[in-house]
Amino acid sequence: MSQAVIDRLCAHFGDRILETSDAFGDHEVVVALRDWVEVAERLKNDDELQMDHFIDLTAIDHPERQDARFDLVLMTRSSVAGARIRVRTRVEEGEAAGTLTHVWSGANWAEREVWDMFGIEFEGHPDLRRILLYEEFVGHPLRKDYPIDKAQPLVPYREVEDIQKLPPFGIEEGQPFARIDWEARLRGRDRQVSPAIGLQHGQRRALSDSEAARRIQARIAARKEEGAEAGEPEGAKEGSGA
């Protein structure tokens, strides 16, 4: 269905459509940056295309690429024809793309987000400010050259001893607050669901070799022995939880 969109665009724009593709049923056209706004307007206003639903606008950073650093990606859909199309263009660092806010007003926040995260400017945008981060933030965090662990705190961190990350998250300090399968318990078949489930049923490996894990393991072994003594068939126990 979307192939019709590509055909229509190609018929109208000719070789200004640089590339087309339909990988996995996702139809895409690549256009030059100078045609960006015109293609969008065409998508929205063409009698047949009627792309009235702005889905998303985002960007991809290719720092290793020589010609243009960013891909700008527009996803749009027609609620009339049910067709979808993806439009992609290339933007060099420092270059500005034309705004699409006059085509779809929904592009307003999406363009602000792209500016916030990638630092791509949009010419003619009515209010190009950061949308998720704060004005004090330096840089654009979804650029691949932004350090992955660099935080820019608004409030200076306290520097006292007690804020060293306490480790409440091993199985010893953590919380084996088991979820209890109350229904099973009422029926007389106590089936703990977590965290001993793996140990109990041999489905998963133990979370760790800690003391708590060993204790649980020992208790399960003891329970199995008890069951064997009572002559309880092992198969029936296993089958009941399936």
Next chain:
Amino acid sequence: MGELKVIGGGGEVAVTTRFSDLLQWARKWSLFQYPFVTACCGMEFMATAAPRYDIARFGAEAPRFSPRQSDVLWVVGTISQRQGPAVRRIWEQMADPKWVIAFGTCASCGGFYDNYTTIPGVDKVIPVDVYIPGCPPRPEAVLDALMLLQDKIQANDRKPIVVPPRLVPERAPGRAKESGT
């Protein structure tokens, strides 16, 4: 409540204790909360407050949506860098004595968010009294935290503490025979 002494007998009995002990005792049973709820941990917080777990048993059920009237700041959920100034300011507005509970892994240490967005533990911004591990913690853990906090208040102890694990009674060693299967 610290040291208690019972004087007299029959119809007339007096109990003596130290004034500070009495004060702490009163404080620990009337903790007005300020819920700073930002994320999914809020669901467990609601469960704790609801009748099944019933936080009211500990005198800690009354939410005060003005920090000036509250005693305990519950930081429930992920705190982003952008929220840092807000949570700091709310803490500053609370009147002494005040306590802070970091509810869940994100509030305690940032959880799996280790990047530009999130404060790696609300203790980077404000001092925390009790940390509750869990993603999210079960209401039992929350009640354990509340009882820990009460103990700390009674003992006048401001050392941060992590809620320790608790064995489900049925699983505790020695109880296996009784509970059966």
